Amino acid sequence: MEEGWEKAKEPRQIPNSNSNPNPKKANGGAKPYDMSERLLLFADRVLYIAEDLPSARGVGKVREQIVSAGTSIGANYEEADGAETRADKKKSLVTSRKEARESRWWLRLIYLHWKQHLDVKADIAEATELILILSRMIQLMQP
Numbered sequence: 001m002e003e004g005w006e007k008a009k010e011p012r013q014i015p016n017s018n019s020n021p022n023p024k025k026a027n028g029g030a031k032p033y034d035m036s037e038r039l040l041l042f043a044d045r046v047l048y049i050a051e052d053l054p055s056a057r058g059v060g061k062v063r064e065q066i067v068s069a070g071t072s073i074g075a076n077y078e079e080a081d082g083a084e085t086r087a088d089k090k091k092s093l094v095t096s097r098k099e100a101r102e103s104r105w106w107l108r109l110i111y112l113h114w115k116q117h118l119d120v121k122a123d124i125a126e127a128t129e130l131i132l133i134l135s136r137m138i139q140l141m142q143p
Helices: 035-052 059-081 086-114 121-140
Strands: none
Touching: 035 059, 035 086, 035 121, 059 086, 086 121
């Protein structure tokens, strides 16, 4: 193993997108139908990815950025869920989508630079799906 690459705990896998999202069925590996839960699992994966980044100089900024963006998607979604006005809800959903886009960008950089050490293709796909879901939620809020 190259210097600076200490393997973190085995990360939880992004569930298979072909799985049935119905949480009432025992469907091992299905994506949660509940968006809050799905965002929590995404944030958890991001933390594992950050742990798996090398300890080399200059990588700290990438680690900080991916953790910040990847964990704030769910936090902003929860804020939207508890919003008191439609405008506040939309604002929080838009922020959540921006953070999802930023997360995808950082994941793409990680893939480009460290693909021989980290497999984040499924995480990039999940970020893209989250962006699409959040975009649709925002679109449905239009008058």
